[in-house]
Amino acid sequence: MQLLAQVLVNGVLLGGLYALMALGLALVWGVLNIVNLAHGALIMLGAYVGYYLFTLLDVDPFIALPIAMVVLFCVGYLLQAGILNLIARAAMFNTLLITFGIDVVLTQLAQMLFSADYRTINPGYAGANFMLFGITLPWVRVLAFAVALLLTLAMWLFLLHTRLGRGIRATAQNLGAARLYGVSPKRIYALTFGIGAALAGGAGDLYGVVSQINPYIGATLTAKSFAIAIIGGLESPLGVVVGGIFLGIVESLTALYIGPTFVDVASFGILVLVLIFRPNGLLGSTT
Amino acid sequence: MTLRTKFVLALAATLVLAALPWFAPPTLVQFGIATLLLATLAQGWNIIGGFTGYASFGNSVFFGLGSYGTAIAMVQWQLPFGVGLAFGVLLSVLFALVMGIPVLRLRGHYFAIATLALSQVMTAIVSNLEIAGRNIGLVLPLLNGDALFYELSLAVLVLATLTIFWISRSRFGFGLIAIRENEDAAASMGIDTTRYKVLAFALAGIFSALAGGIHAYWITFIDPVSAFDLSLNVKMIIMTVFGGPGSVLGPVIGAFVLSAISETLSTEVSSVASLFFGMVIVAAVIFMPRGLADLIRRFRKTGWRYFSENVRSHRL
C-alpha cells in the first residue's frame, strides 16, 4: 500500500512536468494546425539553456527558467516568422516533414555545439527530500511540479483573459479573426509558435533538473508530448494536465509492476488505443 | 517522351545498374546496395503515402518485421534465407492487416501519430522478446557476396517499381488516388475505401519487409533500435516527397540523388551529412513541395518563377 502510494505520487509529480511539455505542442497544434515534430528539440534546447546558465554562470535552474523561456520564445518566433509561415497553407504532410527537418537541424547543431555527452543540472539541493505520511517527496520534483502547474494555469488565464490570448483563440477558429484583434495573422502565428516554444523551453529547463539530457532526447519527448496532447485532447490546458498526470501514473505503475522496459509499450500503446477509440481525447466529446 | 521511350530508357538504366558489380569498386557496390534498398523502401512508402495519401510513420515497422522475421527464422530455426524472407514478409502483411484496419480509420495527423506510436510500441515489444534476442539483437550467419546482395536488391526494386507502374494505370490505383484526393467522395462512388487502404498498406509492407530481410542478412546484425529506426521511415518520406509522391519513378530518383549527396558529404564529416539532410528537407518543402517529378515537368514552362510561385501559393 505504502509502495503503491509512493508510486502514484511519483507518477503525479512526473505528470505535472509532462503536462507542461505537452502544453506548447497542444497550443501550436490547436491554433496553427501544425503538428510540430521539432517540439522535443525545443525542449532539449531549453534544457541546455538551463544547463549552461547553471554550469557557467551558477544561475539556479528555477531562476534560469524564465530566461530559458525568453530564449526559446525568440527561437520559436523566428522559426515561424522565417520558415513556417512560408508553408502555412501547404498540405498536411509537408508541414510534418518541414518540422521534422527543423528537428534534424536543431539536433545536429546541438550535437556539434554541446557534444553528445549526457549532462545534468545538479544544484546543491538536488538530493534533498521531505516526508509526508510516510511518502518521500524530493524537493526538486515537487518544485518542478508546482512551477509546471503554475505555468499551465498562467497559460490558461492568458488565453482566456488577455486581448492577445483571445486573438490567439479566435485564430484557431478562423484565420481572418486575428485582424479583429488588431494583429496581423503573420504576427499572431509567430507569437503563438513563440509561446509554444517558450513553454517547451521552460519544460526543458525543469526536465534538466530531474533527468539527464543529451541532444537526442527530443524525439522521445515529442512522442510523449503527442501522447499527452491526444489523451488529454486539444481543447483546454486542463485536458493536457489530466493527460500528463495520467501518463505519468501509467508509466510509474508499468515500471513497478511490469518492468521498466515496458514503459514505452504502455504509454504508446495507450496512445494508439485512445486514438482508435476516443480520437477527441479522454475528456473530449464522443461524436 | 512517349511511354515506349521511357520504358526503353528505364530498361537500359536497369541493365547498366545490373552490370555494375562487374566493374565497380566494392565500396560503390556497398553504397549501391544501401541505395537500392532505400529506393525500395521509398517505393513502399509511395504506395501508402504517395498514392493513397496516408502519411505513414509505420513503414519502419514493416522494415523491422522483415529484418526480424528473416533473422529469427535463420538464427533460431536454422531455416534458409529464402524461407526467412518469406516469414518476414508474412509478419509484415499480418501487421498491416491487423493494425491497418483500426488505424487506417484515422485521418490526417491522427493517422500519422498513431503509426508513429505503433512503431514505438513495436520497438519496445521486440526488445522484450527472448526469441528476438531482447535489446541485444541477433547475429545472422555471414555470407560474403556483395554482388549477390546487390542483384537481389535491384531485383526487388524493379519488382516494386513494376508494381507501382501497374498501380498507376489500374482500377486499384485509381481507387487509391480517389481516396487520396477525397475519401468521402470516393466512398460515395462505390470504392471500398477500407479494403483499398488496407491492401495498399499491406503492399507497402511487402516491399519494405523484403528490403528489411535483405538488409538484415547483408549487415549480419540487427537490434531493435536500428531495425525499427524511425529516421529510416522519415528517409522514405523525404526521398518520396523529394522525387515526387504518387509518381512511378520519382521516389527512385529521389533516393538515388539524396543518397549520393548524403554519401559524398558524410565522407567529409558525418554530422554535417545529417545537418544537410535536415536543411534539404526544409528547403524542398518550401520550394518544391510536389517533388522533382513536378519540377522537371513544369520548370521548362515557368522557369525560375516555379520556386517563387510555390512559395507564394503556400505562404500565409
Added chain:
Amino acid sequence: MKTTPILEIRGLSKRFGGLVAVSDVNFSIAPGETLGLIGPNGAGKTTLVSLISGSITPTTGDILFEGASIRHLPAFQRARAGIGRTFQIMKPFPGLSVLDNIAVGALFGTSTTAKALQTAREEAREWLELMELQHHADQRADELGGPDRKRLELAKAMAMKPKLLLLDEVMAGLNHAEIDDVIEAIKKVRRTGISVLVIEHVIKVIQRLSDRLLVLHHGQQIIEGKPEEVLEDPRVIEAYLGRRRA
C-alpha cells in the same frame, strides 16, 4: 397497380447529441420520378441525403432501396447498389483530370466487373460530352469554374450508372444564368429515366424539375404533394417562403 418504390424512407430520425436533425421522416420515390425536397437552412436536408447515401447512420427508422433495407450497408455498397450523389460542397478529385474524375465513376459505381482504364475513359467520354465538358477533358478538376464544376459533379455521379441520384444543393453559389444552364443539364440527366431526389434552396429550380415536393422544417416533414399545391400551402409560406418573399 402498385410498383415497388425505388426508395422508401420509414420513420427516419437522426440525433446529434441533443440536437434532432431529422425527425420521423416518411416518403418514397417511384421509379423515374423526381422528388423535390425544400426547406430553410438547417432544416435537415443535407443530413437526410447523408443518411440515404450512407455517410452517416440513422438513430431510428429504416431506408429501403428497391424494397430491401440498406440501413446497415456502408456508403460504398449503397453506391454499388445504385445510389449516386453529389455534394453541396463540391468534391471533385482535384489532382485528377476532368475526364479521369468521370472515369472513376465508370470504373467503380454500379459496375461489378473489373474493367480496363481505357474502357472506363471511353464510357466517361459519353457524359463528358453530354455535360459539355469536352474542352476541359485534360484540365485538372480544381481548375474548373462554378457551373462547369457542377456539371462535372453530375457527370461523375451519372458515370456510375445509378438508379437513384441524390442532388444536394447543386445550385449553391451560381447566378441566374448559370442556374438555367445547370437546370438544362439536370433535365438531360432526367431523360435517362433515372429517379432523382433534388434538394434545393432555389424555388425556381424545384418548380421546374420536380414531379412532387416535400417540405422539411426543423427536421420534420410538414407537407408533401404536387409542387403547385405545396407552394401555395399556408404552412409552407409561413415556414419558409413567407420569410423569403417578405
